Amino acid sequence: MAKKNDVTVEDKLRALYDLQLVDSRIDEIRNVRGELPLEVEDLEDEVTGLSKRLEKMDADIEVIENDIKSKKNLIDESKSTMKKYAEQQKNVRNNREFNALSKEVEFQELEIELAEKHIKEYRAQIEQKKELIEQTKGRLEERKKHLEHKKGELNEILAETEKEEEALIKKSAELEKDIEERLVKAYKRIRANVKNGLAIVPVERGASGGSYFTIPPQVIMEIAGRKKIITDEHSGRILVDQELAQEEQEKMQNLFAKS
Template structure:
């Protein structure tokens, strides 16, 4: 039985940096989209909110119309009673009955005045609400136009990048399976905790890429020897030498061009 070939430290470093390049490419694609998905979601919520507000305003108009009808009916009923009392006053037998009917008539006249006052107030509320409805409709139209524009922008970006992003995510998972789990977990942990998601960085002009802390010459020599995995003491990032990084960048650029 053939002995399984042992993966060297250099091969692990190359695989990790390849994975970093793939994930960084995904990050770039998502950065191009930027805040657009959030903007679209916020606009959709705003449009729904405005539609709900319009519905409530329309419902309140219906309610006010019903109240006006109710008050008009009350006025008609009061007028009918006044007419009735007026007829009854012609046939009263004494002053007490006459005075009683007079009081009833006065009460109905007050009911009419109060109902007319309420109708006037309801009509004023209707006019005010109609103004708010017009303003809300105008705002809704403007927001719907803006939403359509932003959705168009987002869909255009998605159509350009979605296929590449999905292919890259698939590649990322493939590359992870070729790296031992311990290293993948360390890579993922570092990536979450550092700026720009850079967990594996090359040495550039004697400093750690991404953090710019100078690396001592002895440590630089160790990194260039590719005999062990070395992390930056300041940021915790995994370090690779510039030559290895350039070789892997060239290789991955060819891969990206095919996606």
């Protein structure tokens, strides 16, 4: 094989255009997938988030139920204390002792009343959370079904295109190795800055592919001569003649068919 620096300009143009055709085919495959991988990722994140939310709400209910148990224990203790004070009142020696015990009984009654109020509030909180849990479970099931559907779509597309994409990525890397590094860098720079990633385009109807700006006849002749690399002054794309483009397209179509 000739060294990279020994190849003709025409060879370089053909190699660059072949690289463009392969990379464009990879772009097409990825465009078919479109936003599906991101949609699947977003749905997976949403499902995880909803599952964690359910876990937290279940944990919150457990905490509230423990609070209810504590309040019920407090009520039992208060009732036991009241009973004790009631017994003591039977044996008091004067009104002062009786009134003091009565105040203690009243305090315990207030404690019971407050605890029962809290229990009622806690139970209302549990009902609200249970209602929210049911809504979240419904949302989670709906999101899971949607995720499975999207995963199915993505897997189907991947099954159809993954093997071809891998082969094309490998071919793209092989083509790059046979092209001067400076040209590969220029190609990638142009490709990153132009619409549809087209860095190498054929001349069509007197204008560069995808452009409405007419190319002067003298420049078209130079492009057809394949003696130097010429770029479109408006878009910066590298230009090739229609005949060369058709020849390389036919050659690469055979490669794509095998992929």
